[in-house]
Amino acid sequence: xxxxxxxxxxxxxxxxxxxxxxxxxxxxxxxAIAAHLDDMEDRYLAAQRLIDVRAGRxxxxxxxxxxxxxxxxxG
Numbered sequence: 836x837x838x839x840x841x842x843x844x845x846x847x848x849x850x851x852x853x854x855x856x857x858x859x860x861x862x863x864x865x866x867a868i869a870a871h872l873d874d875m876e877d878r879y880l881a882a883q884r885l886i887d888v889r890a891g892r893x894x895x896x897x898x899x900x901x902x903x904x905x906x907x908x909x910g
Contacts, residue, residue: 839864849864
């Protein structure tokens with residue numbers, strides 16, 4: 836179970852969409868999360884990775900090394 840606090844404007848839009856389509860509001864909340872979660876993970880995890888690198892808690896790996904580890908590239 837998850838509780839989410841929405842602004843009055845978003846709540847009204849969600850209610851209107853639900854009434855006009857006959858689908859429950861939860862359906863649209865799930866759809867919105869599923870549609871944007873990948874992008875949010877990419878953005879926020881990349882930002883955290885940068886913070887960790889700058890703080891010395893993690894080391895970056897250059898593209899050539901990634902290719903070598905994965906057996907990619909021509910050389």
